[in-house]
Amino acid sequence: MRALPAPLLWMVLKPLQKLLAILLGRSLRKWWVALPDNRRQLMHVWFRRRRWHLAAGLGVTLLILALLLLTHLDESPVTGRLRLLVFSREKYMELAVLTSEAHLEEFAEQLLPVTDPLHQMVEQSVQLLAQRNKDIPEVSKVPWSVHVVESSQINAFVLPNGKVFVFTGMLGAVADVDQLMIVLGHEMAHAILDHSAEQASLSHVVDLLSLILVTAIWALCPGDSLALLGGWAKDKLMELMFNHPYSRKLEAEADQVGLHLAAKACADVRAGPVFWQQLDLVDQVTGSPTLPEWLSTHPSHRNRSGQMDRLIPQALELRETCACPALPPIDPRAVFSKTVHELLEKAKEQGVRGLEGTHEPQSVSTPAGLAVSQNVLASSSKVDWLNKDRVPAVTSPLPAAAGKESQHVLQNTSQQGS
Ligand SMILES: [Zn+2]
Numbered sequence: 001m002r003a004l005p006a007p008l009l010w011m012v013l014k015p016l017q018k019l020l021a022i023l024l025g026r027s028l029r030k031w032w033v034a035l036p037d038n039r040r041q042l043m044h045v046w047f048r049r050r051r052w053h054l055a056a057g058l059g060v061t062l063l064i065l066a067l068l069l070l071t072h073l074d075e076s077p078v079t080g081r082l083r084l085l086v087f088s089r090e091k092y093m094e095l096a097v098l099t100s101e102a103h104l105e106e107f108a109e110q111l112l113p114v115t116d117p118l119h120q121m122v123e124q125s126v127q128l129l130a131q132r133n134k135d136i137p138e139v140s141k142v143p144w145s146v147h148v149v150e151s152s153q154i155n156a157f158v159l160p161n162g163k164v165f166v167f168t169g170m171l172g173a174v175a176d177v178d179q180l181m182i183v184l185g186h187e188m189a190h191a192i193l194d195h196s197a198e199q200a201s202l203s204h205v206v207d208l209l210s211l212i213l214v215t216a217i218w219a220l221c222p223g224d225s226l227a228l229l230g231g232w233a234k235d236k237l238m239e240l241m242f243n244h245p246y247s248r249k250l251e252a253e254a255d256q257v258g259l260h261l262a263a264k265a266c267a268d269v270r271a272g273p274v275f276w277q278q279l280d281l282v283d284q285v286t287g288s289p290t291l292p293e294w295l296s297t298h299p300s301h302r303n304r305s306g307q308m309d310r311l312i313p314q315a316l317e318l319r320e321t322c323a324c325p326a327l328p329p330i331d332p333r334a335v336f337s338k339t340v341h342e343l344l345e346k347a348k349e350q351g352v353r354g355l356e357g358t359h360e361p362q363s364v365s366t367p368a369g370l371a372v373s374q375n376v377l378a379s380s381s382k383v384d385w386l387n388k389d390r391v392p393a394v395t396s397p398l399p400a401a402a403g404k405e406s407q408h409v410l411q412n413t414s415q416q417g418s
Contacts, residue, residue, distance in 0.1 A: 007087045007095050007200050014207060021211045025218025025227070032219075069205070076193055077138045078257050086201040089160075089194060096161040096196075103165060104147065112148040112168070119148045122166050125181050125265075129188060132265040132322070138192035139261075158187040160196060175278070178262075178271035178332075185265070186258030193257060195250045206242050210234070240294065247297040255308055259315045266324035269315040274336045276305035281340065309333070 035043070047054070074085040104111075112119045123146045134140040142162035149165060154173045156166040164187065174180045190196070213234055221227035255272075263269050280301035283290050293300045299307070319327075 006091050007197075007204075008098070010200075010204060017207075017211055018214060021214040022218050022227075022231075025215040026224070028215075028219040029221075072201075076198075076253075078136060078189075078193065078260065079253060081253070083198050084201050084205065085194065085197055086204050087197055089197065092160055092194065092197040092200070096159040096163075100159045100161060100163040103159075103163070107147065107149045107151075107165070110150040112150060116148065118168065118171055119146065121177070122146050122148055122164070122171070122180070122184070125177065125184055126164050126188075129181065129185060129261050129265045133261050136192065139188070142191070144188075156183055156187050158184075158191040160191050160194060162191070164188070173279075174275065176271065178268040179275045181262045181265060181267035182258060182269065182272040182275060184258075185260075185262040185267075186254045188261060189254040189257035190250070193250075193253065195254065199247065199250065202246055203243065206238060210238060244294070244297055248293070248299050251298050251304075252307060255304060256311055259308060259311055260318065263315040263319040264322050266319065266322060268327055268332065269319060270312055270327070271332050272315075273305040273309040273312065274332050276301045276308065277333075277336055280305060 032040070069084060072084055072086055073082050075081070076083055114120070114123070126144050126146050130139055130142075130144045142160075144162040144164060146164045146166070148171075149167050151167040152169040152172075153167045154169045156164070156170045158164045164184070166184075170183065171180070174183060214231060217230040217234060218227045221230050259269055259272055262272070282288070283301060290300065293303065298304075316327075
């Protein structure tokens with residue numbers, strides 16, 4: 001039996017710590033309420049007399065805490081950003097080994113054989129990304145291995161130990177190998193930048209501070225139901241103020257570094273913004289419920305596309321220094337926006353004719369927007385994951401994705417992200 005890695009141990013102990021904080025706060029409140037008036041008066045006097053001692057104690061504690069945090073600062077590879085790492089990379093690697101073993105067991109029945117053309121395509125892309133970026137120590141020291149999972153989820157994730165998991169749903173959602181390289185670059189960036197360790201470090205510190213708040217809430221709120229409500233509000237506030245903005249920041253950084261890795265691997269980086277525009281378009285026309293960005297752990301598809309678009313000139317410059325073959329003169333971004341524009345015009349015309357009662361009977365049942373998106377994806381990006389039975393069918397240049405029902409998830413769990 002192996003000992004649990006420290007980050008996992010903390011995850012297991014977290015609910016117990018919270019329960020202890022609640023019990024402590026609640027007991028303090030009960031004790032105070034039960035105290036006779038004269039004893040309470042005496043306590044007030046005691047606190048007032050020692051207020052400077054108490055303030056000094058608090059100051060020293062804060063100083064020690066600040067020193068502890070400062071000694072755990074670490075420089076992020078590639079970007080050089082300073083961040084807090086409470087758990088060491090080695091500890092996190094142990095956790096990654098456990099996690100990848102669990103995933104391999106979970107997906108054992110759904111893994112595509114290594115001889116499958118889809119597996120080989122992902123394998124080649126990952127090896128190309130790793131080979132062309134081997135000057136980055138975090139890339140060259142990890143043995144990258146690929147596992148393609150037969151599942152309709154549009155998702156992919158990479159663990160810090162170099163295990164790359166790609167779902168066939170994702171292979172159905174990318175239009176070409178360039179988009180795939182950008183998605184893989186993003187996921188590999190999460191791994192080489194130790195984003196999971198960084199996120200766990202932040203939530204560790206936030207959780208410790210939160211224990212003090214939980215104790216205070218349960219001690220100060222007049223009743224249990226109010227304390228429960230206060231605790232819930234505190235959780236939501238911390239999520240919106242710390243966890244979600246931090247997660248969005250890491251996603252934006254992975255987009256930036258992923259584009260950098262893909263550019264060095266000679267991908268057509270201009271395909272990056274198109275991928276996010278495709279997803280945005282699909283959301284719009286299918287009316288998929290999308291959370292406002294501030295409620296979400298990921299930036300919105302539109303913002304991701306916009307942010308990536310701004311990084312393209314720099315990525316193209318980098319690509320030019322890497323002895324890559326010249327890019328095709330036609331920009332995929334221009335093709336995409338032209339196709340969307342033309343099809344929207346066509347749909348508008350059909351809509352006007354439809355109002356005059358001259359439209360074809362079959363278009364009555366098809367919302368114009370849906371038809372537009374189907375056409376755009378079929379013609380400009382060669383992906384069709386919006387047809388009636390939602391079978392992803394990539395026509396070219398990817399081998400046909402053998403997906404079943406396609407759902408749009410691009411989700412994030414504690415260890416995986418898109
Ligand atoms: Zn991500």
